[in-house]
Amino acid sequence: MVRKIAVPILAIVVFLGLWEALVWVNDWPNYKMASPSDLPPAFWKYKELFLTMGWQTLWRTVAGLLLAVVFGTLLGMIIGFSRIARDALYPLLIGFNAIPKATLVPVISLIFIGQHDFNTVLMAFMISFFPIAVSVGIGLSTLEPEYRDILRALGASRMTIFLKIALPKTLPEFFGALKVAATLAFIGTNLVEIVSPHGRGLGALFKSGETNGDYPLMFAVLIALALLGIILYYAVVMLERYFAGWAERENS
Amino acid sequence: MLDGLDVSVPTGTFAAVVGPSGCGKSTLTRLVAGLLKPDEGEVWLHGERVKGPRKTVGMAFQNPVLLEWRTILDNIILPLEIVAPRMPRKDCVDRAMELLEMVGLTGFEDKRPSELSGGMRQRASLCRSIVHKPDVLIMDEPFGALDAFTREDLWQTMRDLRRAEPFTAVLITHDLRESVYLGDQVIVLSGRPARTQYVMDIDLPEDRALDVLYTPPVADMLHILREQIKIAQGREEGGH
Numbered sequence: 001m002v003r004k005i006a007v008p009i010l011a012i013v014v015f016l017g018l019w020e021a022l023v024w025v026n027d028w029p030n031y032k033m034a035s036p037s038d039l040p041p042a043f044w045k046y047k048e049l050f051l052t053m054g055w056q057t058l059w060r061t062v063a064g065l066l067l068a069v070v071f072g073t074l075l076g077m078i079i080g081f082s083r084i085a086r087d088a089l090y091p092l093l094i095g096f097n098a099i100p101k102a103t104l105v106p107v108i109s110l111i112f113i114g115q116h117d118f119n120t121v122l123m124a125f126m127i128s129f130f131p132i133a134v135s136v137g138i139g140l141s142t143l144e145p146e147y148r149d150i151l152r153a154l155g156a157s158r159m160t161i162f163l164k165i166a167l168p169k170t171l172p173e174f175f176g177a178l179k180v181a182a183t184l185a186f187i188g189t190n191l192v193e194i195v196s197p198h199g200r201g202l203g204a205l206f207k208s209g210e211t212n213g214d215y216p217l218m219f220a221v222l223i224a225l226a227l228l229g230i231i232l233y234y235a236v237v238m239l240e241r242y243f244a245g246w247a248e249r250e251n252s
Numbered sequence: 253m254l255d256g257l258d259v260s261v262p263t264g265t266f267a268a269v270v271g272p273s274g275c276g277k278s279t280l281t282r283l284v285a286g287l288l289k290p291d292e293g294e295v296w297l298h299g300e301r302v303k304g305p306r307k308t309v310g311m312a313f314q315n316p317v318l319l320e321w322r323t324i325l326d327n328i329i330l331p332l333e334i335v336a337p338r339m340p341r342k343d344c345v346d347r348a349m350e351l352l353e354m355v356g357l358t359g360f361e362d363k364r365p366s367e368l369s370g371g372m373r374q375r376a377s378l379c380r381s382i383v384h385k386p387d388v389l390i391m392d393e394p395f396g397a398l399d400a401f402t403r404e405d406l407w408q409t410m411r412d413l414r415r416a417e418p419f420t421a422v423l424i425t426h427d428l429r430e431s432v433y434l435g436d437q438v439i440v441l442s443g444r445p446a447r448t449q450y451v452m453d454i455d456l457p458e459d460r461a462l463d464v465l466y467t468p469p470v471a472d473m474l475h476i477l478r479e480q481i482k483i484a485q486g487r488e489e490g491g492h
């Protein structure tokens with residue numbers, strides 16, 4: 001337990017130390033690269049903004065992610081159970097996923113003018129549902145027929161087979177995808193926050209730091225984003241332990 | 253795949269089905285279980301025509317297909333959660349524990365399948381296949397993936413189970429010794445399309461020990477069966 005906490009903290013301290021040394025050795029000014037020691041004052045100066053903006057970013061990311069979970073799981077069920085749907089939808093999905101989402105920011109901000117919250121959640125959703133849909137789809141379509149047969153031979157309905165076997169069996173893949181999706185959703189949220197004029201959230205704070213030449217603030221925002229990303233990631237890990245802990249092998 | 257196959261298994265007896273690989277033995281199990289519908293002909297179980305899946309069937313495969321997220325106990329209870337009438341949880345547990353004791357897995361009920369050896373997993377799988385007291389147990393090479401000694405242990409477990417619980421059994425196997433040791437009759441299927449080629453009634457004492465496999469009468473039986481398999485294979489090759 002001590003090792004589990006001490007080792008990552010030590011790694012972070014070493015990382016910050018190297019960063020500080022890099023800036024110090026090169027004698028870089030703040031506008032080239034802020035050093036870790038510049039960050040606490042930046043956080044302190046804008047502490048209220050960090051709290052309100054951080055909250056904005058967090059709730060919109062989580063909202064987008066929840067939508068992605070619901071939609072991605074449903075889509076995964078469709079492509080997992082139906083060959084026709086799989087053949088029809090895969091090219092569309094892959095094509096959609098290949099579009100850089102930054103290019104969609106002006107599109108959605110024109111469609112939903114001024115709906116900043118909605119646009120942000122929508123982008124977080126659009127960028128993160130793909131891995132969930134694909135992994136649920138693969139998990140369901142690769143279910144060995146024997147697993148279905150043991151229940152089907154007893155006259156179980158499709159729904160029973162799905163709930164008792166297919167769904168739990170897909171959970172490890174689902175959580176693997178959810179970890180990827182959680183970090184992607186942050187990228188989506190920040191894209192909109194940074195690009196939208198008069199945006200809110202940490203992305204907007206970053207943008208204002210840039211506009212005002214407050215470089216330590218920009219770096220402080222990046223660190224805050226990293227922190228939120230870590231929190232959300234480990235929240236997913238906790239859920240995974242609870243719902244799919246059985247998939248973890250001990251002593252390996 | 254199957255053509256002109258006419259097999260009948262008297263109630264309460266154990267039929268071992270052998271035949272060259274790819275002759276449709278697994279198709280046969282799926283027909284009996286009602287998972288497949290025959291194009292022609294009929295499958296009858298206990299005076300009733302099989303039209304679809306039925307609750308009075310138990311199945312076991314080469315792969316134990318235990319659910320990794322359930323404990324051994326909950327894996328065995330699974331069929332009881334499906335078939336009506338639903339039993340109270342306590343009765344389910346009692347029934348499962350009784351079977352676990354019969355196959356020598358007492359003390360492992362709270363373990364996960366990944367913590368058990370291959371042989372133990374297959375034992376648990378057998379428990380699951382008969383927990384709801386099916387009329388017919390259909391086994392598709394359940395011991396095929398086990399090492400020779402574990403396999404022999406499981407043959408004995410199978411015999412113990414049958415003595416304790418009466419059920420009609422259809423066992424698909426590639427192992428002639430297994431078919432003779434476990435079966436009341438051995439059915440040899442021909443190559444594709446499979447027909448009943450040969451039926452041998454096994455007339456060995458009910459409480460046979462493993463040693464019986466090393467006696468001259470059994471050696472003769474195995475020899476005859478081996479010859480029949482050879483013929484079955486020959487017909488298949490000739491057919492191409």
